Amino acid sequence: MSGAWFSSSGNASWHSLRSAVGARSKTAMAAGDKPIQLYSLATPNGQKIGIFLEEAQIPYEAHLIDIGKGDQFKPEFVKINPNSKIPAIVDPNGADGKEVRVFESGAILIYLAEKYNSPLLPKDPAKKAETLGWLFWQVGGLGPMLGQVGHFFRFAKEDVPYAKERYLTEAKRLLTVLDKGLEGKEYLTGEYSIADISSVTWVKGLSYYDKSVLNLDDYPNAKAWVERIFARPQVQKGVTVCAK
Numbered sequence: 524m525s526g527a528w529f530s531s532s533g534n535a536s537w538h539s540l541r542s543a544v545g546a547r548s549k550t551a552m553a554a555g556d557k558p559i560q561l562y563s564l565a566t567p568n569g570q571k572i573g574i575f576l577e578e579a580q581i582p583y584e585a586h587l588i589d590i591g592k593g594d595q596f597k598p599e600f601v602k603i604n605p606n607s608k609i610p611a612i613v614d615p616n617g618a619d620g621k622e623v624r625v626f627e628s629g630a631i632l633i634y635l636a637e638k639y640n641s642p643l644l645p646k647d648p649a650k651k652a653e654t655l656g657w658l659f660w661q662v663g664g665l666g667p668m669l670g671q672v673g674h675f676f677r678f679a680k681e682d683v684p685y686a687k688e689r690y691l692t693e694a695k696r697l698l699t700v701l702d703k704g705l706e707g708k709e710y711l712t713g714e715y716s717i718a719d720i721s722s723v724t725w726v727k728g729l730s731y732y733d734k735s736v737l738n739l740d741d742y743p744n745a746k747a748w749v750e751r752i753f754a755r756p757q758v759q760k761g762v763t764v765c766a767k
């Protein structure tokens with residue numbers, strides 16, 4: 524896994540930085556647009572929101588939060604996300620015209636999909652439940668477990684075999700669940716949705732691990748699914764939003 528996600532090479536404060544791509548200024552948008560203010564970094568969690576905004580063609584302004592420099596702890600950002608993590612959004616024009624602040628990537632995907640009536644969150648109750656099941660599975664399981672694998676295999680100051688074994692075993696189990704879930708299907712619930720967007724950045728990130736630790740080739744359905752989704756121009760653009 525790359526240390527770049529956590530590096531501290533940025534050189535400007537969060538509120539003065541903008542992504543190199545995506546909508547950059549409210550003035551560039553047509554009158555009546557309701558722009559979304561995105562505070563993020565191009566990590567697997569941050570990239571989900573960039574992908575969704577591009578897929579749904581929502582006007583947005585991207586602000587880089589350099590977590591390597593501690594931008595997430597600045598009072599301006601903590602007002603948006605009390606948990607001091609990217610991604611977060613501000614919708615200056617929420618329901619009844621009031622500003623809405625949303626943190627946690629899953630909550631942001633649901634908020635945006637509902638606000639913009641996106642088919643990426645199905646309306647049918649059964650399909651919606653299945654989509655949210657996979658979404659919460661990623662936020663509560665796949666992401667944290669892969670994050671711990673990254674930590675103990677790449678960043679921990681001491682070798683902790685018990686932790687490595689524990690998190691790697693669970694990460695592999697979850698990847699097997701994903702691979703089985705994709706058997707005979709193009710997307711997790713049959714149709715492309717926020718369930719796919721939520722997990723695909725993490726699974727794409729397996730390429731950052733040593734193949735002796737985690738190898739995408741061991742999960743052929745997941746590998747084909749990553750390639751299918753990353754063939755989409757919206758995804759290719761979305762993952763670069765808030766890149767350093």
Ligand SMILES: N[C@@H](CCC(=O)N[C@@H](CS)C(=O)NCC(=O)O)C(=O)O
Binds near residue numbers: 608609
């Ligand atoms: N459950 C959160 C996780 C967010 C998260 O862990 N973000 C990381 C970057 S991928 C972060 O901001 N880390 C900074 C820190 O921990 O100080 C979500 O899905 O939004």
